[in-house]
Amino acid sequence: MLKITINNQETQVHPGTTILQAARQLGIRIPTLCHTEKYAPVGACRVCLVEVEGTKSLVASCAMPVSNGMKVQTHSRRAREARKMVVELLLSAHDGECQTCDRNNDCELQSLAHEMGIREVTYPGEKGPKKIDQSTPALVRDAGKCILCRRCVAVCNQTQGVGGLFPQHRGFKSMIGPAFTNDLSDVVCVQCGQCAAICPVGAISEKDQIQEVWNALDDSTKHVVVQTAPAIRAALGECFGHPPGTLVTGKMVAALKKLGFAAVFDTNFAADLTILEEGTELLVRLKQALLENKPVALPQFTSCSPGWINYVEHFYPDMLPNISTCKSPQQMFGALAKTYYAKKLNKRPEDIFVVSIMPCTAKKYESQRPEMASSSVRDVDVVLTTRELARMITQAGIDFNSLPDEKMNAPLGLSSGAADIFANTGGVMEAALRTVYEIVTGKPLPFENLHVTPIVGLEGVKEASLKITGTVPDWSFLEGLTVNVAVAHGLGNARTLIERIRSNQGNYHFVEVMTCPGGCIGGGGQPRMTDDTVRLARIEAIYREDEGKSLRKSHENPDLKKLYEEFLGRPLSEKSHHLLHTRYTPKGLL
Amino acid sequence: MVEKLGPCACQPISEDELYLRLEQIIAEYQAKPGALIPVLQMAQGVFGYLPEPVLKKISLGLNKPYSEVAGVVGFYSFFSTHPRGKHMIRVCLGTACYVRGGKRILEVLKQKLGIDVGETTSDRMFSLEVARCFGACGLAPAISIDDEVYQRVKPTKIQEILDQYRQKDSAEPARKDK
Structure with a gap:
């Protein structure tokens, strides 16, 4: 000591x-x-x-x-004055505009200046280089506001292993950015927004699309519906003074109804649907590999996380066949809202306007992908982050905390606890196992309270094995098989896992990857600042939501059964393939 | 160690051959820690400057993000992403040279050459850079052209110095970059 x-x-x-x-x-x-x-x-x-x-x-x-x-x-006086001067110098080069800044009242530099008693700009003069990069659908970078702290560089390089951002040039001309201060759209960036989530000032933010939603809500020719991702309900409360880990599902629904959406639906419904489609896809792959001896890409990777899809397209294009062909729940929802739901209302796909509330910036990019228009128009029109939704609620003069609890609308609003846990690392895998195991054996997943404990928690790469016994006749070829699964969150961990797979370790059948540390509850669009304590509190809340439901397995969702009976037929049907599945494109590194 | 090869005007080297040399350099340094700067130096030696395709090859070869490679290239004034002239003029703006008129010398050079710092004349004869101290402070202001240091330079002398190089080179044409 x-x-x-x-x-x-x-x-x-x-x-x-x-x-x-x-x-x-x-x-x-x-x-x-x-x-x-x-x-x-x-x-x-x-x-x-x-x-x-x-x-x-x-x-x-x-x-x-x-x-x-x-x-x-x-x-001491010397230390206090030196620190004050450091902040004064930061302010001198900082292109402030506090009143119009996205981070007004949520800015660490602003707080410091206030705390240190700085009441005037002591060193007015030349500002640093100004460049606003709006090249991607997800993020806006304003170099003038950047204070060169390098937090974004750390998260992009160390946690995500993407390396899109690095200090460029030198001295007063220094800028944090892609190579040669190019636009983000010109370089490898998965648009996960972890940089925006960790930025202490207004230098990196999500692209604000609130006005587009107001415009749609004001357009009487549009039937505007909203879907909310599983992770929103465990984090939105933080924007209204609640501690991390507060569930605000009912208030969130009430607020969305007050905002004027014609129907408030749940991305969770599409998450249950994803489990049916993706679980069946896994079983088909296993059948082809084990029974029919066909060459088939295993392990199957999950496909819910759009940053992860971008990452594989850029860094591991040869692994694209391993990615489940399932679209993400957000996109499945969009395609259904503009077909299945539109038909029920006797409306055309173009009459429906779909807004998503996502914990994610990459979802903004995903909704703009050319593949995502299988209803004949864009399946999801606008994606707002959790932070944007909070701002919109405030703009509408809604007193969030005094709202009553309300329920999601039918027919795309009912979901199981398995869908809730899509929000956190290990959740998609657990949800899939709850369903796949029961399809194959007719018995519930043999874990206490249905939680696959080895894949719960914040360890970077997690593994679990499960021996299949007592199979029903259709799946008897799986009798005695030990199914190996792995889970990674944060793309740096995903890289570790892929390298393990490439060196023939693990013998995995199914792999879940979520782009952001902790999963979607730690997404780039979530309330700032997210550290591990906050992540764990949000995860705990999500499991509470799951356990509070009597419906805990995707395949038992009655509205989902209705969807298959009335519209899709069965998992992996032709209609499913058209609306709910897709393929991705190799993009390479440079 | 791969032989350090400077740009050579005596016989043209094919682009393929230059890239072959780059690959050899990358292969040799791939596994070594701290390889980026030496590889960039040698690559600049081979190509005369660091064009984008070269930097991308280095990024992939050393498994370093392109943003990091670009960041290092942009940080050190020694590295250039533009073709350089046959002669490199460096104007010292260290403290002594600065106070004794280095800045004025730089202005005159910019005007006579018609280029800014970091640029190259259109005939590829001269490139202009700023430097910090050649250790000739007692004889400030100083400039260097290639390996030659000129001391106590006066603005009126600059044309004369430049003319020397132009005359000397009029017999042999300026290097053609790939």
């Missing part, structure tokens, strides 16, 4: 502890900006400067490890 004295308080810390960490243990708060719990400190912003006895200059406490006998003053 090392002895350290901070502000005349003595304490002992483990070697390797930074001054910042030691101070926090003593309950002393040193302001930070570029610092995150997850990544190695870069000391880029200098906002955490403190005075260390015996050193000439101030040190960045986030990056400086404690040495034995160190004496630190965190709030």
Whole structure:
């Protein structure tokens, strides 16, 4: 243990502890900006400067490890004034426009300036390079607002392994961006929006499409419906003062009805549908491989996460045959809303306007993909993130917290607990196993409370094995087979898993990948800031939602049975193939 | 170690051959940590500059994101993504040269050559860069052309210096970049 004295308080810390960490243990708060719990400190912003006895200059406490006998003053006049000046200099180059900024009242730089008592721009003068990149459907980057903290670089390179962002140029001309400060659409970017979720200021945000939704709601020729992804109900409350992990399903539905949507539906319904289609696809692949000895791509990969699809198209195009042909629940929903549902109302596909509420920025991109128009028009018209929905609710003057709980509409609103857990890592796999195991054996999944515990939680790559016994006659060729499954979340972990598969390890049959750490509950469009504590709270809420339902398995959803009886026929039918399945295109790296 | 090959005007080298050399360099450094900067240096030695296809090959070959390769190239003024002239003029703007008129020298050079810093004259004769200190502070302001350092340069002398190079080269034509 090392002895350290901070502000005349003595304490002992483990070697390797930074001054910042030691101070926090003593309950002393040193302001930070570029610092995150997850990544190695870069000391880029200098906002955490403190005075260390015996050193000439101030040190960045986030990056400086404690040495034995160190004496630190965190709030001496010199330290306070230096930190204030650092923030003043950041403000000098920052193209502020606070009043019109997306992050007004939710900006770490703004908070720091306020906290430090900065009441004027001390160093007016030249601003850094200004470039607004609106090249992708998902994200907007405003270099003028960027403070070069490099959080986005860390998440893009270390967590996602995409490497789309890196510091470019030098000195005052420095910019964070794609190679040679090109547009995002010109480089490999999966549009996951993790950069937007971690940005402390307004430099990276989702592309705001609220106005498009208002316009549709005001258009009397349109029947405007909305679908909400499973992850929204466990996070939207945070935008209205609730702690992470608060379920606000009923209030969310009430708010959407108040906004004027003709029907409030659930992406969860389409998630149940996905399980039927994707589970059947898996069984068909297994049959072809094991019984018919046909060459078939295994393991089958899930296809719900659009960032993951983008990632495979760019980084592992040879693995595209392994991706389930199922569209994501969002797109299945869109295709059904404009066909099955439209028909019930005697309307044409073009009369229906589908809005999605997603925890995701890549969903904005996905809805614009050329493949996603099987109803004859674009299947999903506009995608809003959780954050955008919260803003829209506020714009409409709705007092969210005083709303009563309301229920989703039929016929696309009823869902099972299996659909709820699509929101978190391991959930799609568990939902699929609940159904596939029961189809094959006629018995429920042999796990306590139906939870496949080895694939629950935040470990990067998770595995589970399940021996199939007591098969029904149709699936007797699976008798005695040990089904191996794997789950990865965060694309860096997905890469680890793919490399494992490529070196013939694991012998997996089915693999779930979610683009964002923790799954959709940690998506790029969720309320900021998401750390592991927040992720775990949201996951816990989702499992609570699942366990609170009597309907826990996708194949038992009565409205889904009706959909198959009235419209689709059976899983993987010709109609299913046309509306609910797709193929993707290799894109390569550069 | 792959032989360091500078651009050579005496016999034309085919583009395929240049890329073959690049592949050899990448293959040799692929597994080594910290390979990016030496590979970029050698690639610039082979091609004379770092065009986009070369940088993309390096990115793929070293398994480094293209954004990182570009970031390193943009950070160091030694690297150039544009073809360079036959002669590299560097104007020192270190403290001593700066206070003794380096900036004025740079202005005159820009005007005489008709190019900005980082650019190359249309006849591919001269490129212009800014440098920080050649260690000739006592004889400031200083400029260098290729490996030759000119000290106590006066704005009125610049035309004369440039003319020397043009005359010397009038016998042999400027290098043709691929």
